[in-house]
Amino acid sequence: xxxxIVRRLLWMIPVLFFISVITFSLAHAxxxxxxxxxxxxxxxxxxxxxxxxxxxQPVWKQYVKYMSDILLRFDFGPVYSSRSxxxxxxxxxxxxxxxxxxxxxxxxxxxxxxxxxxxxxLKQNSFWDYLGMAVAIFxxxxxxxxxxxxxxLIFALTLKWFPVAGWGTPAKMVLPSIALxxxxxxxxxxxxxxxMLQVIREDYIRTARAKGLTERAVMIRHALKNAFIPVATIxxxxxxxxxxxxxxxxxxxxxxxxxxYFITSITNRDYPVVMGTILLYAVFLVIANLAVDIxxxxxxxxxxxx
Amino acid sequence: xxxxxxxxxxxxxxxxxxRQGKPANLWLDAWNRLIRNRAAVLGGIVVILLIxxxxxxxxxxxxxxxxGDSAEAYTVPNWLIGLLPGNISAxxxxxxxxxxxxxxxxxxxxxxxxxxxxxSLPVGFMGAFTALIIGLxxxxxxxxxxxxxxxxxxxIVDIMYAFPTMLLIILMMAFFKSTFAKVEPGxxxxxxxxxxxxxxxxxxxxxxxMLFIFMGIGITAWMGMARLARGQILSLKExxxxxxxxxxxxxxxxxxxxxxxxxIIGPCIVAETLAIPGYINTEVFLSFIGLGVDPPTxxxxxxxxxxxxxxxxxxxxxxxxALALSLTMFAFNFLGDGLRDALDPKMKGTS
Numbered sequence: 001x002x003x004x005i006v007r008r009l010l011w012m013i014p015v016l017f018f019i020s021v022i023t024f025s026l027a028h029a030x031x032x033x034x035x036x037x038x039x040x041x042x043x044x045x046x047x048x049x050x051x052x053x054x055x056x057q058p059v060w061k062q063y064v065k066y067m068s069d070i071l072l073r074f075d076f077g078p079v080y081s082s083r084s085x086x087x088x089x090x091x092x093x094x095x096x097x098x099x100x101x102x103x104x105x106x107x108x109x110x111x112x113x114x115x116x117x118x119x120x121x122l123k124q125n126s127f128w129d130y131l132g133m134a135v136a137i138f139x140x141x142x143x144x145x146x147x148x149x150x151x152x153l154i155f156a157l158t159l160k161w162f163p164v165a166g167w168g169t170p171a172k173m174v175l176p177s178i179a180l181x182x183x184x185x186x187x188x189x190x191x192x193x194x195x196m197l198q199v200i201r202e203d204y205i206r207t208a209r210a211k212g213l214t215e216r217a218v219m220i221r222h223a224l225k226n227a228f229i230p231v232a233t234i235x236x237x238x239x240x241x242x243x244x245x246x247x248x249x250x251x252x253x254x255x256x257x258x259x260x261y262f263i264t265s266i267t268n269r270d271y272p273v274v275m276g277t278i279l280l281y282a283v284f285l286v287i288a289n290l291a292v293d294i295x296x297x298x299x300x301x302x303x304x305x306x
Numbered sequence: 307x308x309x310x311x312x313x314x315x316x317x318x319x320x321x322x323x324x325r326q327g328k329p330a331n332l333w334l335d336a337w338n339r340l341i342r343n344r345a346a347v348l349g350g351i352v353v354i355l356l357i358x359x360x361x362x363x364x365x366x367x368x369x370x371x372x373x374g375d376s377a378e379a380y381t382v383p384n385w386l387i388g389l390l391p392g393n394i395s396a397x398x399x400x401x402x403x404x405x406x407x408x409x410x411x412x413x414x415x416x417x418x419x420x421x422x423x424x425x426s427l428p429v430g431f432m433g434a435f436t437a438l439i440i441g442l443x444x445x446x447x448x449x450x451x452x453x454x455x456x457x458x459x460x461x462i463v464d465i466m467y468a469f470p471t472m473l474l475i476i477l478m479m480a481f482f483k484s485t486f487a488k489v490e491p492g493x494x495x496x497x498x499x500x501x502x503x504x505x506x507x508x509x510x511x512x513x514x515x516m517l518f519i520f521m522g523i524g525i526t527a528w529m530g531m532a533r534l535a536r537g538q539i540l541s542l543k544e545x546x547x548x549x550x551x552x553x554x555x556x557x558x559x560x561x562x563x564x565x566x567x568x569x570i571i572g573p574c575i576v577a578e579t580l581a582i583p584g585y586i587n588t589e590v591f592l593s594f595i596g597l598g599v600d601p602p603t604x605x606x607x608x609x610x611x612x613x614x615x616x617x618x619x620x621x622x623x624x625x626x627x628a629l630a631l632s633l634t635m636f637a638f639n640f641l642g643d644g645l646r647d648a649l650d651p652k653m654k655g656t657s
Contacts, residue, residue: 022469026477031484137643141635143587145594145607146628149614153621157391164618248594252614263595266476278473 001297005290012286019282020275024063027266027274034080034269053078066275076279077272081264087276090261095280097167098250098257101180102243104173108181109188109238114231116185117192118224121200132189139186148179148252165254176253180246184238188231195227202226225299232299236292240285244277336572339648346644352637360423363510367417368405372512372602374413380620381408390621398620407622410612415623418604419630424509425593425605426586426634429519433585434578436524441531442574446562448532449539460536463529475522475588479597482518514603519592523585534577538570572649580642583635590631606631 033055035046050056054065069075076087112135120132142150155175156164166172199205200223208218245258258277265273296303312320340346359366381401387394406415448459466474502517509516542548543566551561592598593607601608606627613624 018465019469023473030477030481137636137639141583141639142632143590143635145587145590145610146632149610149617149621149624149628152617153625157618157621248591251594252617262473263476266473266480267595267597278470281470 001294005294008290008293012283015286016279016282020067020279021063023275023278024066024271025059027269027271028059028062030266030269032269034271036269053080062271066272076276079273080270081268087272090258090273091276091280094245094256094258094261097255098245098259099243101167101173101176101249101255101257102239102245104177105181105184105242106239108177109184110235112181112185113188114192117189117231118196118219118227120189120193121196121227122219124197129193132193136186136190136193139183139189142182144179144183144246145248145252147182148176148249151175151179152252165252167253167255167257172253176249176255179252180242180249184242187234187238191231191234192227195230196223199223199227229296229299232292232295236288237285239288240281244281244284336645336648340644343644343647345640346648349637349640349642349644352633353641356423356427356634356637359420360427363420363424367414367420369414369417371413371418371421371604374408374411376412378403378408378412379410380616380623381412382620382622383407386622394619394621406626407620409609409623410616413602415609415626418609419606419626421511422604422606422609422627422630424511425514425516425599425603426589426631428509428516429523429589430582430586430638432520433523433527433588434582436520437527437531437581438574438578440524440528442535442567444528445532445535446539446566449536450543450558450562450566452540452543456536460533463532466526467529471526472588472591474526475592476595476597478522478525479518479592482521483515483597511599511603514599514605516599519589519598522592523588527581527585530581531574531577535570535574538573539566542566542569576642576646576649579638579645582638582642586631586634586638 033046033050034053035041035049041049047056054062057065066077069077074088076091079085079087079090116128116132116135119128121129123129152164152175155161162175163169163172167176200219205218205223208222209215213221245260245262247259247263249255250257250259258280261273262277262281264270265277340350378399378401380399381404382390382394382398383404383406384400384402386407387398387400404414404416406419408414409418444459444463448456498517502515505517505520506512506514548561548565551565556565589598589605590607590610593605594611596611598607599605609627610624610631613620613627617624
C-alpha cells in the first residue's frame with residue numbers, strides 16, 4: 001500500500017508537467033497581451049513592461065523560468081494586474097475562503113445525497129424514493145446560478161433569516177453552501193440510489209440474509225460498502241472543483257474566493273495567475289483521486305494495490 | 307377457452323400470428339411508452355412551446371429587445387410589488403406597461419426573455435447536434451477498426467478529457483473573441499466573421515457571436531459521445547449478424563451505416579437529450595462571465611448576471627430569467643429521462 005501511494009505521488013510529476021505545458025502554450029496562444037487596455041498604452045511602456053516581466057523572451061524560456069521559480073523558490077510569479085501582489089499572495093488570501101465554502105458545500109452534498117439515495121433505493125416507490133427523485137431532478141435543473149439568487153430572494157431579502165452576501169460569520173456561510181452543494185447532492189443521490197439498487201440484487205446479499213444477519217447489518221456491512229464505490233469515484237473530481245473556487249456562487253454572494261481568478265486571469269492574459277490556478281486545481285484533483293483510490297481498498301477487500 | 311390444452315409451440319405460433327401485420331417496431335413501441343409517461347409529455351410540450359416562442363419571437367414580443375427608454379429603467383410590475391420585500395415599494399417605480407418589468411436600461415424584460423430563447427435553444431440543439439455528429443463519426447471509426455487506430459484515437463480523447471472542460475471553453479472563447487474581433491478582408495478571421503453574421507441573421511439577432519459559442523461548445527462536447535459510441539460498437543461488432551454481413555460481402559461503410567448505427571443510435575440520442583441542459587448552462591455561464599453573446603443580444607445568463615448585481619434593490623431583474631432558465635432545464639431533463647425509459651425499458655428507474 002505504502003509503495004503504491006509513493007508510486008502514485010511520483011506519477012503526479014509527469015501529469016503536472018503535461019498540464020503545465022499545455023496550459024502555458026494555450027494561454028500564450030490566445031492573442032493579445034496582459035497590458036492591452038481600452039486606451040492603448042504607448043508602445044515604449046508596453047515594451048518596458050514586457051521586458052520587466054520577461055515577456056520579450058521566447059515562450060519556452062519563459063516556461064523554464066516560470067517552472068524553476070516554482071521548484072527552487074516556491075514562487076508562483078507576479079500578478080501583472082497588481083504591482084504589489086504576487087500569485088502566492090492570492091493563494092494565501094483567497095484559497096482558505098474558497099476551501100471553506102467548498103468543504104461546507106461538500107458536507108451538504110454528502111449529508112443530503114447519500115442518506116436520500118440509500119432511503120430511495122431501500123424503499124423503492126415509496127415517499128422517500130419520490131423525494132429522492134424530486135431532489136435529483138431539482139438539483140440538475142436548478143443550477144447554482146439560479147438557486148443562488150432564489151435563496152437570497154427568499155431567505156435573505158423576504159424572510160431576513162440570513163445575510164444577503166459576504167463571508168466570515170457562520171450565518172453568511174449557509175446560503176452559498178446550499179446553493180453550491182445542491183447540485184452535487186442531486187448527483188450523489190442519483191448515483192447512490194442506482195448503485196444501491198444494483199448491489200442489493202447481488203447473490204452475496206441474499207447469502208448474507210440467508211445466514212441470518214439482521215437487515216441492518218446486511219445493508220450497512222455488505223450493501224452500502226460496495227454501493228459506495230461508484231459514488232467515491234465522482235467525489236474526487238467534485239472535491240477538487242468545489243474547493244478551488246467556483247466563480248458563479250462567489251460572484252453572486254460577493255465572496256472573496258479563488259473562483260474570480262480562474263476567469264479574470266484568462267480574460268486579462270495574466271499568465272502566472274492562469275498557470276497558478278490551473279496547477280492548484282490539478283494538484284487537488286490528483287490528490288483527491290488518489291484518496292478515492294485508497295478508499296476503494298477499504299470498501300472492497302478484493303481491490304489490492306501492490 | 308381451449309388455450310389450456312395448447313402446447314408451448316402452439317402458443318408461440320398463436321402469438322406470432324397475432325403479431326403478423328403489425329411488426330414489432332422499436333420506434334413505435336418507444337413512442338407508445340413515451341406518451342404514457344406524463345412527466346416526459348409535459349417536458350415535451352414545454353420544449354415545443356419554447357421552440358415556438360423562439361420562432362415567433364418578433365410576433366409575441368411586445369417591445370424590441372434592444373431598445374429601451376432610460377426614463378423607464380428599473381420599473382417593477384404592479385402585480386409583483388406586493389410579493390417583494392416591503393421596503394422596495396418605497397422607492398421602486400411601478401408600472402403595468404411591462405408585464406415582467408424593465409431592466410437597467412428600461413428594456414422590457416419579457417421581450418428580452420422571449421428573444422433569449424433564440425440564444426439558449428440553438429445553443430442546446432447545436433451542442434447536441436455537433437456532439438452527435440463528431441462523436442458518432444469519431445467513435446465509430448475508433449471502435450470499428452479497433453487495434454492501433456482505436457488506441458491512438460482514444461488516448462487523444464483521454465488527454466482532452468483530463469483537461470478541465472470549462473478552462474478549455476473559456477480559453478477557446480477568449481481566443482475567438484480576440485481573434486475574430488479584427489475584421490480585415492482576406493484573413494481567416496474575416497471569413498469566420500462573415501459566417502458568424504449569417505448565423506446571427508438566421509437566428510434573427512443583431513450581432514450575437516453565436517457561431518463562436520457553437521464552436522466553443524462543439525469542440526469540447528463530442529468526447530463523451532465518442533466514448534459512448536465506441537463502447538457500444540466494441541460489443542456490437544463481434545455479434546453474429548455483423549459477421550453475416552461481412553460474409554455476404556458488405557463494405558465497412560455499409561456495415562457501419564446500415565447495421566451498426568441503427569443499433570446504437572438510441573442510447574446516443576438519449577445521452578445527448580440529457581446533455582442539452584448542460585450546453586444551455588454552459589452558454590449561461592459564459593454569458594455570466596462576459597465571454598458569451600455580445601450585448602445587446604439578450605442571453606439569460608447575461609440577464610441573470612445583470613440582475614444579480616442589483617438583487618437587493620430590484621430582485622425582479624434576476625427572478626424572471628432564473629425561472630425561465632430553470633423551466634427550460636426541467637423540461638429537457640424530464641423529456642430526456644422519459645426518452646431513456648422509453649428507448650431502454652430495462653434501464654427504467656435504475657439511473
